[in-house]
């Protein structure tokens with residue numbers, strides 16, 4: 001290892017600055033969302049079986065809720081523009097804008113070139129959790145999704161109920177195509193209810209038992225017409241391992257709600273991003 005320079009401590013002592021200050025982001029109108037939520041009525045519900053996934057659709061201006069129902073369970077969420085699957089959730093940019101974990105008031109941003117809010121978190125029964133003494137927090141946009149490729153590299157074997165495969169099968173069924181055709185649409189997820197962070201000493205991605213309990217839920221406002229897929233992770237509450245059939249696993253409930261007719265007065269679906277895409281040519 002090279003010797004540290006004489007001014008190593010001084011270089012380390014430079015204070016950080018926030019990469020993307022969010023003060024200039026268009027702010028969500030939380031009062032409007034609260035009034036939309038107050039008078040909403042349920043129009044659809046889908047139960048996601050353990051170690052499997054299901055798809056659901058949410059019209060723009062509706063609200064969807066993901067709930068823990070029978071026991072602590074983590075969910076891996078994919079979102080697409082229901083009219084154009086090439087516009088999909090962009091976990092990396094969402095992380096850059098809102099941090100490693102999202103909660104009430106944060107948004108799920110879509111991929112380039114649309115790059116707009118797809119969904120806004122409007123209620124989260126776990127937002128009391130904050131950041132624990134290990135640096136852990138809930139609903140992460142750090143992890144990618146458990147997948148059979150990484151599992152094969154690290155442990156060998158063929159495991160078919162990782163979230164990646166669950167999401168792929170669910171989308172394949174929705175599209176009426178083979179899993180291999182649907183697979184490229186699966187993308188990095190929002191890890192709903194998952195409690196994660198990075199170790200301070202080695203910077204490694206860690207998980208710990210989710211604090212979610214039956215009755216806990218997170219509510220999202222659909223900013224555009226959405227197709228969603230949710231996997232009930234084979235890791236269950238992700239307290240020990242994933243990519244296996246040993247963890248206790250429970251279903252997750254997705255419900256879709258319609259706001260009262262006049263509750264969204266003045267609301268408009270966000271436009272696609274304003275960059276002209278000429279890239280200097």
Ligand SMILES: [Zn+2]
Pocket residue numbers: 076145146162163164232233234235242
């Ligand atoms: Zn998983």
